[in-house]
Amino acid sequence: QVQLVQSGAEVKKPGSSVKVSCKASGGNFNTFIVNWVRQAPGQGLEWMGRLIPVLDLANYTQSFQGRAAFTADKSTATFYMELRNLRSEDSAVYFCAGPTLAPIFFGLWGQGSRITVSS
Amino acid sequence: SYVLTQPPSVSVAPGKTARITCGGNNIETRSVHWYQQKPDQAPVVVIYYDRDRASGIPDRFSGSNSGNTATLTITRVEAGDEADYFCQVWDATTDHYFFGYGTKLTVL
Numbered sequence: 001q002v003q004l005v006q007s008g009a010e011v012k013k014p015g016s017s018v019k020v021s022c023k024a025s026g027g028n029f030n031t032f033i034v035n036w037v038r039q040a041p042g043q044g045l046e047w048m049g050r051l052i053p054v055l056d057l058a059n060y061t062q063s064f065q066g067r068a069a070f071t072a073d074k075s076t077a078t079f080y081m082e083l084r085n086l087r088s089e090d091s092a093v094y095f096c097a098g099p100t101l102a103p104i105f106f107g108l109w110g111q112g113s114r115i116t117v118s119s
Numbered sequence: 120s121y122v123l124t125q126p127p128s129v130s131v132a133p134g135k136t137a138r139i140t141c142g143g144n145n146i147e148t149r150s151v152h153w154y155q156q157k158p159d160q161a162p163v164v165v166i167y168y169d170r171d172r173a174s175g176i177p178d179r180f181s182g183s184n185s186g187n188t189a190t191l192t193i194t195r196v197e198a199g200d201e202a203d204y205f206c207q208v209w210d211a212t213t214d215h216y217f218f219g220y221g222t223k224l225t226v227l
Contacts (some may be wrong), residue, residue, distance in 0.1 A: 019190075042219055045162065045207075046218070047215065047217070097161075102167070104152075105150075105152035105164060105167050105168075105209070106164065106207075107173070108153075110161065
């Protein structure tokens with residue numbers, strides 16, 4: 001069973017970029033599909049998109065197309081989510097998550113990474 | 120986009136039954152999954168495929184899906200059930216995942 005451990009909290013300036021990591025341990029890294037979900041303070045969950053490493057395929061929702069980038073480093077079994085041109089509205093907790101029993105829900109989550117965008 | 124509507128809050132006394140609804144257009148044609156999220160923690164799936172309980176989830180939790188409403192039911196509610204609950208579906212047409220806005224369950 002894959003376990004996901006994410007990088008820690010960061011404070012960023014508006015206009016800068018952030019790169020959140022999600023290290024996988026156990027299981028088969030190559031077949032794991034990693035999704036990225038964000039949660040703004042006091043708000044709900046928003047699916048940002050996903051990366052399918054075995055296909056080298058990334059999908060993004062319209063809200064993040066062109067500003068987010070999902071990558072993977074097979075040598076370290078680590079997934080990354082980079083978000084560019086940060087604005088205050090990007091302040092949120094970012095989760096990596098993935099399927100366990102089936103691909104249409106998320107049985108596995110990282111602990112979350114809190115990103116604060118502030119001048 | 121597929122909109123999932125949840126009540127912002129539900130309150131219930133200990134030992135009673137809580138019902139949290141998730142409304143969506145013809146939602147019965149989709150599989151609905153439910154997550155529990157406690158403060159400063161990641162979500163945890165409690166019900167998947169409308170009514171299947173995730174591993175380690177007590178049988179006090181159950182799910183149903185009919186018409187335009189899916190429902191998460193928690194019987195014999197305990198203080199430890201206090202959390203935010205989110206419903207989620209996958210849309211085959213767009214290959215996107217959608218979450219409800221969440222319901223805060225308060226145990227009185």
